[in-house]
Amino acid sequence: MIFKIEDVTVYFPYDNIYPEQYEYMVELKRALDAKGHCLLEMPTGTGKTIALLSLITSYRLSRPDSPIKLVYCTRTVHEMEKTLGELKLLHDYQVRHLGTQAKILAIGLSSRKNLCVNTKVLAAENRDSVDAACRKRTASWVRALSTENPNVELCDYFENYEKAADNALLPPGVYTLEDLRAFGKNRGWCPYFLARHMVQFANVIVYSYQYLLDPKVAGIISKELQKESVVVFDEAHNIDNVCIEALSVSVRRVTLEGANRNLNKIRQEIDRFKATDAGRLRAEYNRLVEGLALRGDLSGSDQWLANPALPHDILKEAVPGNIRRAEHFVHVLRRLLQYLGVRLDTENVEKESPVSFVSSLNSQAGIEQKTLKFCYDRLQSLMLTLEITDTDEFLPIQTVCDFATLVGTYARGFSIIIEPYDERMPHIPDPILQLSCHDASLAIKPVFDRFQSVVITSGTLSPIDLYPRLLSFTPVVSRSFKMSMTRDCICPMVLTRGSDQLPVSTKFDMRSDPGVVRNYGKLLVEMVSIVPDGVVCFFVSYSYMDGIIATWNETGILKEIMQQKLVFIETQDVVETTLALDNYRRACDCGRGAVFFSVARGKVAEGIDFDRHYGRLVVMYGVPFQYTLSKILRARLEYLHDTFQIKEGDFLTFDALRQAAQCVGRVIRSKADYGMMIFADKRYSRHDKRSKLPGWILSHLRDAHLNLSTDMAIHIAREFLRKMAQPYDKAGTMGRKTLLTQEDLEKMAETGVQDMAY
């Protein structure tokens, strides 16, 4: 359908539209007009992504003189693929109605591992070794060497891409990673470098948060994006965590050992160069004296991770004199490693601010703060000079230099915590020195400053006023949308007791109680026998899930479950989990039905949808609190309390409930879909916990469903499923329109009634 929002003609690829999608677009357009940031919460299952994409692309079409660029950030690669899939649909529609002028170039961006088509490189196991294998074939000095020595192996795809030079361009269209690979293979061009090259020409770029938030990556990829870009963070309820992770780094024993080995290797290389090619080291020295930390014109294949500190914090000065010479720098690093080693040898937990850490480092190892700050740049320059290609081998020293640079740059918002062992496993010594960032606003600040509009959106942003504080920005639009329901297609329940009336909970003192474990099991046994197709269960942690499944296996509960449905489980092995998920979907598709056991805060909970028949019921076993005794968490809570006056308990509950809401919220995809949600813990019945759930769940949580036992829940589930099986009027009943057609929208535009649906 095609309709107008104020002066923008919106091309929307469906015949109908939900009223909340329309509202969402209106608000989004206001934010774009005002060239400001916005915060929008809209329940899952209301087509957020497509509404957002169609408004922004239509906005671009309506302003041909100042084309805006869309930078769409997702948390995971598979969400990226999903977004590109929707964009493809939209693009086809727009081209059909507008012809070639609607054509855009949209690309997904990922690492070498996901884009490489060279089978020899792909044979490497993980990302780092793929990176290294690629670099071994594409680095400028390797290619230079190959002109003399024909035995040096190069990558044909990269060579072809280089040969095509500026002619290597992607024709307009929407490219998923798979499409990029197919295109690259077809033309013989390296898709990875091609995609990176196309970033500056693309109208829509879809990539993961880190490409914008992590300075190490953003410094290379996102530095050329123009200010007129609209940045979207989708599923952004965890954005604060991503921000603090981007600036955190830790050092372990193995890191130090590896770093020492790296230094030995570097030392050898330096000696070798001294003997054969002393001029090169001298040239580097001269360059550093002149203040050029890096050679300005690095060819694409030589680039690596950028500085871990944020761009405006990096000093544009010459490298300090004491580390200009390669040998001196190696000495400094040796002293640093030694000092860190001593600090790791502690018996007690130590907590320190960066300032005091730096001063004690200065007094004991004689390394100044400014020297620390330049560690990273100096190392990178040295590695380029020494022509080191197997970068994956040199990760430990890299990590130590990251740490040094960060600790030298930031005095506030960080703390250093040294733990001799993990609190939860005190019998295993595993000392760790962590530099952890507490201030989420640090990493995202450059993004807010650089781009004219930043959109933060998710299904769960409650309480919506908390996010601007955590990220310290002022949105021009901040709104939470309700969901207009055609029928009560979600059915949340709080289960507090088993059939034997004993309370159930995952509270620490209760979780291993055999009665609780049995009642949890019985609940599932009963549910799988009445719920069709897919059932998903979330547990509070891997270890808890492991334990409870083992017990169910011994007591025969698992066997009873298996009589009804196949069982698939998320494990910590990603490959296995992916295959399990794939099989789970197959089992739901073919009608056999299946149960999926997963973990809140796990990889699956983060971004896999269990919509339609893939999830008719979600059971959330327990409240997914963080491990509150963690030192880092405590430090972060303190910081939040001091800076934002956010109470500890409030933050913990907020965090746990957003995770729970995230888990259960993935059952609904559209209003034609339906699903049940069971919160199986007595603590959910308390008002202070429950009220933190997003409004669209709360509005369906009836008082009668707040304190259920297993048999009551079964009864309600039966009734609900029976009700959902009935045919209904999709357009909505009783004067409330839940599905708008083109005419409805035109009428609305005439009468000026905006809130028809509410």
Next chain:
Amino acid sequence: MEKRVKYKSSVKDPGTFGSLELSEVMLLFVPNDPKSDLKLKVQTHNIKSQKYTKQGSNKPPWLNLTNKQGRSHIFEFENYPDMHACRDSITKALAKCDEESNKSVVSTPAEKLSMAEFELRFKLLRENSELQKLHKQFVESKVLTEDEFWSTRKKLLGKDSIRKSKQQMGLKSMMVSGIKPSSDGRTNRVTFNLTSEIIFQIFAEKPAVRQAFIDYVPKKMTEKDFWTKYFRAEYLYSTKNTAVAAAEAAEDEELAVFLKPDEILAREARQKMRRVDPTLDMDADQGDDYTHLMDHGIQRDGTNDVVEPQNDQHRRSLLQDLNRHAAVVLEGRCIDVESEDTRIVAEALTRAKQVSKADDEITKDANQERLERMSRAAEMEDLQAPQNFPLAPLSIKDPRDYFESQQGNVLSEPRGARASKRNVYEAYGLLKESILEIRMTGLSDPLIKPEVSFEVFSSLTRTISTAKNIIGKNPRESFLDRLPKSTKDEVIHHWTSIQELLRHFWSSYPITTTYLNTKVGKLKDAMSNTYSLLDAMKQSVQSDLRHQVSLLVRPMQQVSFLPTQQEFYYIMSRLSLIFSTCIVSIQFNQPNQTLRSNPVNELKSE
């Protein structure tokens, strides 16, 4: 046959004397006077009708034959017996002609039957023993011809059934690790009972064990030793004592094979990852997320879970086993080997895996299908016009099961109790009334009032379940189950054959050709035959069951007589629908006997 007759071209014609020669194909008149050119030849199949003068009237015995062109030939016989003899032979010749012409019509498609269709028929007969029995009874005893038999089963012969392959049997959901050993209670000895089903599952879930079996048995050890070792390893694994397991594995290299992580599995997993749905591919994230650089990001803030580091060599968790098991069950039985020989099974499985691996690399179809599924998943279903995807055909082995399960539903309905009082006779009554009404007032539209037909059908549906309960003491046990098996089979067989006969019987109306006439005659004979068989069966059952059996048999016997009743004939010729209702009702009246096929639909189509 030769008769002396006088031929007249018209009534007024004085006539020509001559002789009439009759054969099956033609009749020939030769005048006595050889000079006359009134020689006449009439092909039998050209004769349209014959008229003759009645004996006792004072007219001479004339026979008037009209041919299809409308010309009539009149023959004056010398006496009546001559004429009658002649008439009879012409009638016979005509009947034969009719039959032949009919035959030629029917047999043309039969000749065209391809080998494929014959094979299909054979296959159907082979697979369905009931059908085979019927075929034997009616076709071989010439009650029905081959084509008549199959013409009511066009659906079975339809294109779908050709394409539909044999349905695959699923696997049980139970885990193999769930098999508990039986012990004799006195010694520490335990015994495992291995069935071929279990062995198949072990091989399918653990390719390493399968490979080991192919490698070791029988070269290195016997099959028994192999399984003993396997269960020893399983036992070690179940004790969770990795140290002991490691120690034993170090000593015994064959045992170690079972305890090692499965490399073939890992290879297969990598293979499968390539065709996984990209919107699920979490492995891709690992390759993308830069915070997952070693030691970057937050390690110990309580969000990340900690798991005890395990001995790498022997890590194999319950969770992995569960996932693997479910995957195998989902895949189903991928080989078609029904063999007791373990080695054959193992080899067949290995081959099947290799084939599927090879397929992956060749076919682009799978990829295409995956992309389509993805784009479908990207759409929002209720914002656009509904799309109809083809449904998979439902294959129900035995529809009787459906009715068994329906009984429970009917019983649980509170209405059931009251409704069950209304018996099948009431339904008959209603039907009869409406038939009478039609006879009085003629046909109207609709033929039967919808309410009436609804009432009839619903009351009959309820009767199926109630009849069972009234007759059997135990509601779960049907009366039929209490009969000796041979009798039960016999009852059911008679039932299906009556059904078959009736179906053909009613479909022959209205009788327009002699062919149909003879067919009905044959059917009638067969029906009365069945009647006597039923009678005999009734006599043979034990006395305590005899009453029930006669209750059962009565409707069948009634049916056997139905065709003799004139009024049913009359209406039947028009109202096949009503009668099919009757058939349904009779079917329902017999407990535990369900609709094998819906005669209503079939009759309509005919």
